[in-house]
Amino acid sequence: xxxxIENLRCVRAGRTVxxxxxxxxxxxxxxxxxxxxxxxxxxxxxxxxGLLRAxxxxxxxxxxxxxxxxxxxxxxxxxxxxxDAVKPALTVSETLTFWAQIYGAPRANVPIAVAALGLExxxxxxxxxxxxxxRRRLGLSRLAxxxxxxxxxxxxxxxxxxESSARVAALxxxxxxxxxxxxxxxxxxxxxxxAKTLDPAAFVATPKxxxxxxxxxxxxxxxx
Amino acid sequence: xxAFWTMxxxxxxxxxxxxxGGALGVAFFVIAAVLVPFGVGPKPDLLGVIAPGMxxxxxxxxxxxxxxxxxxxxxxDGSMDLLALSPLPLEVTVLAKCLAxxxxxxxxxxxxxxxxxITLNMPGEAYGAMIASLALGTPSLxxxxxxxxxxxxxxxxxxxxxxxxxxxxxxxxLVLGALAGNAAAxxxxxSPYLMLLGAITLACLPLCPLVAAxxxxxxxx
Numbered sequence: 001x002x003x004x005i006e007n008l009r010c011v012r013a014g015r016t017v018x019x020x021x022x023x024x025x026x027x028x029x030x031x032x033x034x035x036x037x038x039x040x041x042x043x044x045x046x047x048x049x050g051l052l053r054a055x056x057x058x059x060x061x062x063x064x065x066x067x068x069x070x071x072x073x074x075x076x077x078x079x080x081x082x083x084d085a086v087k088p089a090l091t092v093s094e095t096l097t098f099w100a101q102i103y104g105a106p107r108a109n110v111p112i113a114v115a116a117l118g119l120e121x122x123x124x125x126x127x128x129x130x131x132x133x134x135r136r137r138l139g140l141s142r143l144a145x146x147x148x149x150x151x152x153x154x155x156x157x158x159x160x161x162x163e164s165s166a167r168v169a170a171l172x173x174x175x176x177x178x179x180x181x182x183x184x185x186x187x188x189x190x191x192x193x194x195a196k197t198l199d200p201a202a203f204v205a206t207p208k209x210x211x212x213x214x215x216x217x218x219x220x221x222x223x224x
Numbered sequence: 225x226x227a228f229w230t231m232x233x234x235x236x237x238x239x240x241x242x243x244x245g246g247a248l249g250v251a252f253f254v255i256a257a258v259l260v261p262f263g264v265g266p267k268p269d270l271l272g273v274i275a276p277g278m279x280x281x282x283x284x285x286x287x288x289x290x291x292x293x294x295x296x297x298x299x300x301d302g303s304m305d306l307l308a309l310s311p312l313p314l315e316v317t318v319l320a321k322c323l324a325x326x327x328x329x330x331x332x333x334x335x336x337x338x339x340x341x342i343t344l345n346m347p348g349e350a351y352g353a354m355i356a357s358l359a360l361g362t363p364s365l366x367x368x369x370x371x372x373x374x375x376x377x378x379x380x381x382x383x384x385x386x387x388x389x390x391x392x393x394x395x396x397x398l399v400l401g402a403l404a405g406n407a408a409a410x411x412x413x414x415s416p417y418l419m420l421l422g423a424i425t426l427a428c429l430p431l432c433p434l435v436a437a438x439x440x441x442x443x444x445x
Contacts, residue, residue: 049305049309050309051308051309051444051445052445053445074309075311077309079306079309081302081305083301083302083305084302085301085303085306086301088242089241090234090241098230098234102230102231102312139302142306
């Protein structure tokens with residue numbers, strides 16, 4: 001299914017992060033979010049996940065509209081933020097078993113997910129004893145645990161070594177090859193052949209002519 | 225339904241493994257109850273009269289103690305984002321977390337309460353009503369508390385604010401709980417108060433998860 005982002009606008013604390021942001025990503029394509037810190041990459045991903053509301057605009061995944069049917073839209077996506085969402089007191093396999101049950105994924109996927117990012121030897125270790133990179137890998141192994149067509153990845157390869165980064169890139173590539181859509185804010189090359197690049201900060205609207213309100217003033221200020 | 229119990233089990237495991245949790249709540253309850261005779265002085269008759277009220281106040285405070293981390297830990301480490309996106313409705317997640325909170329805080333209080341009642345020289349007739357009132361009332365403490373915990377879940381130091389928000393909402397539960405104990409102590413029928421306590425808990429069951437889930441969605445923005 002295609003991901004269609006239409007005319008998104010987001011204002012955070014009086015500052016327009018982006019406006020009139022629109023892009024269409026075909027099934028099997030990736031959208032790489034680039035741009036400097038504060039460009040609105042994480043904001044865009046959280047809007048697409050339905051965690052943040054856009055001030056204007058909509059996104060559609062196939063026929064499903066984010067605005068009208070948020071729960072249905074969310075049932076197609078998998079989001080990994082810049083936090084790992086793992087608990088120090090649980091073991092690696094307990095963590096994955098928990099998320100499999102919560103997301104209704106088959107329990108048979110747990111060993112697959114453990115292997116996907118090379119955590120086999122750590123399966124019975126408590127997360128407390130893992131390094132930052134290993135925790136990151138555990139967080140990302142949810143990508144192999146839960147089968148969802150739309151991936152929203154926020155800086156997935158931070159604190160990963162080269163080998164693990166390559167594994168994450170391979171997972172993202174496979175998702176695209178099987179007809180999924182990957183939206184990722186990342187600085188590494190995922191080596192996905194059909195990838196678009198987008199800088200959210202490049203989308204700043206021009207003030208509408210004849211209409212003047214406080215919002216427009218902020219907009220024009222931002223454009224400079 | 226399976227996901228609901230998964231959520232409860234996970235929160236129980238976390239509470240038991242990370243320590244604190246239940247044991248801390250009970251320890252606080254015991255200390256608070258033991259402090260009362262020191263403050264009031266060696267007057268067994270007076271202690272007996274105020275015992276139900278004092279036990280209930282100690283229970284409220286013990287319940288508060290573990291509330292602020294109810295959602296905050298999950299918000300801080302990103303788990304709440306993924307829980308909010310999961311097929312399990314956030315309201316059900318909240319209810320599961322309330323149940324786990326009650327099992328680790330409210331239930332141990334029930335077990336410790338008779339012992340503390342002896343310390344406070346509570347009249348023997350009041351024991352049944354006191355335990356029943358705690359059993360019926362403490363679940364509502366966890367659920368009402370969840371609203372305050374959800375509202376402050378995005379803050380670094382939400383603990384005191386949670387208490388300030390939630391303690392006034394505990395007043396009806398406190399009044400009815402203490403009345404049930406006092407009525408039984410003076411040989412009256414405690415059942416009207418117990419029924420009202422049950423009514424509060426039943427009303428909380430659908431309402432509090434709804435409100436807390438809405439507050440959590442705001443905290444995630």
